[in-house]
Amino acid sequence: MSEEVNRRNFLSIAAVTAVAVEFPLIGAANAQADKVAPAVKPGTHTSFAPFKQVDAGQLNVGYAEVGPADGPVVILLHGWPYDIYSFVDVAPLLAGAGYRVVMPYLRGYGTTRFLASETIRNGQQAVIATDIVALMDALKIPTAIIAGYDWGARTANIVAALWPERCKAMVSVSGYLIGSQEANKKPLPPKAELAWWYQFYFATDRGRQGYDSNRHDFAKLIWQLASPKWNFDDATFDRSAEAFNNPDHVDIVIHNYRWRLGLAQGEPQYDALEKKLAAGPLISVPTITMEGDANGAPHPEPASYRQKFSGKYEHRTITGGIGHNLPQEAPQAFAQAVIDVDGF
Known part of the structure; x- marks a missing residue:
């Protein structure tokens, strides 16, 4: 549930109406004729092939990979408190x-580790995006379709905005999520502030200790609040919860949320990138934004971010009680969006 909603989106009055199209779980109106993702029951797949590891930038990155080695590349990015199993049903559809x-695995999750013990455990938005560019360099991927939700959607937004030559097209759940510390200083209406309760909890030493001591139960609560109509079972949750046992997980999560509120400093080498991001850069790459009709996490209305996309663009609202973890709850709709945006 950690979408860093651009606070200006909460408070602004949208001047442009979003192109809102409702899609059921099965089918998509404008799918490419030769590439239609088949229907799949969420939870059909439960595992990946053995994970791979590669040194990239500051990290030894753990990742799963499926599909033909010479196929066009799609990079799928998870959020908090989730992991790559959000894509366990999406990946076979795209590989097919x-x-x-x-x-x-983003920094602080799963089998991803820092190469040096002295590296600052930094979770600010720019550094996570640079991790993905470094991964692409390490895997010799010049350009890719990048798709994600939550932290992953924000990271995709940043790569698309700052390195558009590396991003062929994008699928972003909850739209435009690039933020700034300055914008986050502005208080929200009380109801919106309530939705960010965990962010304020993490701002305290008690919150850090509480999250460290109760990672499993804390994350499960977030899943329930963010996707109130998703009846996931214990096995589904436990597969992802393993990723939170990463030794750097708590440090990254706490720094990420404290940085947003200006309670923790970023690193100077990312100041120039953050300055660009704080200006709310437009995204020119072809984009499909998505939203579940039952997303219980803080998220902006589609009309508030339509003007941030200057290239070919479409918004899809996915119906059927779909919550925050859209790829895992509606894998066919998410995979179809990736296939379709490739044809824009």
């Missing part, structure tokens, strides 16, 4: 359509 699908 001919894509090479790469799903990395």
Whole structure:
């Protein structure tokens, strides 16, 4: 549930109406004729092939990969408190359509580790995006379709905005999520502030200790609140919860949320990138934004971010009680969006 909603979106009055199209779980109106993702029951798949590891930038990145090695690349990015199993049903659909699908654990999750013990455990938005560019360099991927939700959607937004030559197209759940510390200083209406309760909890030492001591139960609560109509079972949750046992997980999560509120400093080498992001850059790459009709996490209305996308664009609202973890709850709709945006 950690979408860093651009606070200006909460408070602004949208001047442009979003192109809102409702899609059921099965089918898509404008799918490419030769590439239609088949229907799949969420939870059909439960595992990946053995994970891979590669040194990239500051990290030794753990990732799963499926599909033909010479296929067009799709990079799928997860959020908090989730992991790459959000894409366990999406990946086979895309691989079947001919894509090479790469799903990395973000810093602080799963089998991803820092190469040096002295590296600052930094979770600010720019550094996570630079991790993905470094991964692409390490895997010799010049350009890719990048798709994600939550932290992953924000990271995709940043790569698309700052390195558009590396992003062929994008699928972003909850739209435009690039934020700034300055914008986050502005208080929200009380109801909106309530939705960010965990962010304020993490701002305290008690919150850090509480999250560290109760990672499993804390994350499960977030899943329930963010996707109130998703009846996931214990096995589904436990597969993802393993990723939170990463030794750097708590440090990254706490720094991420404290940085947003200006309670923790970023690193100077990212100041120039953050300055660009704080200006709210437009995204020119072809984009499909998505939203579940039952998303219980804080998220902006589609009309508030339509003007941020200057290239070919479409918004899809996915019906059927779909919550925050859209790829895992509606894998066919998410995979179809990736296939379709490739044809824009």
